[in-house]
Amino acid sequence: MFSNPTLDVPVRPRRLRTSGPMRALTAETRLAPANLIQVLFVRDGIDSPVEIASMPGQYQHTLDSVLPEVQKAIDAGVAAIDLFGVPKDEDKDAAGSVAWAEDGILNRAIAAIRQEFGEQIVIIADTCLDEFTDHGHCGPLSTDDFGVVSVDNDAAVEAYCKMAISQAKAGAHTVSPSGMMDGQIAAMRAALDDAGYSHVSILAYSAKYASAFFGPFRDAVGSTFTGDRKTYQQDPANRRESLYEAALDIEEGADMVMVKPATAYLDIIREITDFSPVPVAAYHVSGEYAMIEAAAAQGWIDRKAVALEALTGIHRAGATMILTYYATEAAGWLNQR
Numbered sequence: 001m002f003s004n005p006t007l008d009v010p011v012r013p014r015r016l017r018t019s020g021p022m023r024a025l026t027a028e029t030r031l032a033p034a035n036l037i038q039v040l041f042v043r044d045g046i047d048s049p050v051e052i053a054s055m056p057g058q059y060q061h062t063l064d065s066v067l068p069e070v071q072k073a074i075d076a077g078v079a080a081i082d083l084f085g086v087p088k089d090e091d092k093d094a095a096g097s098v099a100w101a102e103d104g105i106l107n108r109a110i111a112a113i114r115q116e117f118g119e120q121i122v123i124i125a126d127t128c129l130d131e132f133t134d135h136g137h138c139g140p141l142s143t144d145d146f147g148v149v150s151v152d153n154d155a156a157v158e159a160y161c162k163m164a165i166s167q168a169k170a171g172a173h174t175v176s177p178s179g180m181m182d183g184q185i186a187a188m189r190a191a192l193d194d195a196g197y198s199h200v201s202i203l204a205y206s207a208k209y210a211s212a213f214f215g216p217f218r219d220a221v222g223s224t225f226t227g228d229r230k231t232y233q234q235d236p237a238n239r240r241e242s243l244y245e246a247a248l249d250i251e252e253g254a255d256m257v258m259v260k261p262a263t264a265y266l267d268i269i270r271e272i273t274d275f276s277p278v279p280v281a282a283y284h285v286s287g288e289y290a291m292i293e294a295a296a297a298q299g300w301i302d303r304k305a306v307a308l309e310a311l312t313g314i315h316r317a318g319a320t321m322i323l324t325y326y327a328t329e330a331a332g333w334l335n336q337r
């Protein structure tokens with residue numbers, strides 16, 4: 001009819017793109033609210049929520065203001081939240097010890113949310129020290145015989161174990177070590193089991209890159225950190241190293257593994273998904289959020305369409321779960337479809 005009769009094209013993939021229902025029928029990937037994990041920040045010592053300058057629309061919450069956010073996530077069908085704590089500056093020390101204090105901000109937030117919402121949503125706690133140390137590194141520092149200062153791997157792991165137990169005790173369903181220390185998963189699994197928390201799961205940040213996309217997160221947690229984390233987080237140039245890290249974490253007992261950031265590392269998400277016997281998560285991080293927000297604010301891109309396209313791409317690459325600042329809002333968009 002419309003085609004040139006002299007053009008002999010029996011195979012026409014466009015037939016399956018002819019209408020919305022046809023495209024929906026043949027879609028290979030379907031992002032659902034339950035795939036999304038809402039990331040939330042809770043800050044000590046503030047009376048009302050503080051908007052994060054480099055992450056418009058995201059807030060440092062109080063213990064009171066975080067509860068309605070969790071309710072909104074539940075109502076939208078989001079299956080989990082991932083919680084970060086921001087302590088008062090005067091509570092930070094070189095070891096980050098307020099991280100495992102029962103009355104530390106993160107543990108209080110976990111307890112309040114678990115008390116209020118029980119099993120209605122999975123509470124994932126971030127299990128890392130950088131928000132709690134005065135130097136901003138992910139563990140205590142040590143100096144070697146040659147004067148080289150770096151994070152003390154084994155001391156950091158010991159602290160993560162204390163932190164994980166305190167989070168389990170407060171009511172976290174899942175702990176998520178993001179420090180990239182060697183042996184952290186095996187040690188944490190053993191520590192949780194010994195303390196009677198064998199039912200608490202571990203979401204391992206397995207392939208976490210030393211990424212500039214984390215920039216805005218430093219605002220979000222009020223970090224004074226300068227420098228880099230290249231002696232513990234991975235080199236963006238590497239691929240095999242991620243597969244090795246994920247394999248080690250699975251062997252050590254990780255219940256879920258994660259790739260972070262997401263959109264610049266879709267190949268890694270795919271490859272880990274191809275061999276992982278456990279669910280794979282990806283973290284659409286602060287800088288990925290901020291770039292979409294900034295361009296959308298200029299009117300240069302369609303905010304909702306780009307956000308959903310990014311999340312769909314991450315899901316298509318293989319991530320079952322996506323940690324994102326868009327979770328609740330995106331779930332709302334998906335529910336309207």
Ligand code: PBG
Binds near residue numbers: 179
């Ligand atoms: C640190 C941590 C970071 C993020 C999550 N946990 C920052 C870093 O490693 O420097 C970044 C998250 C984001 O950028 O959204 N444990």
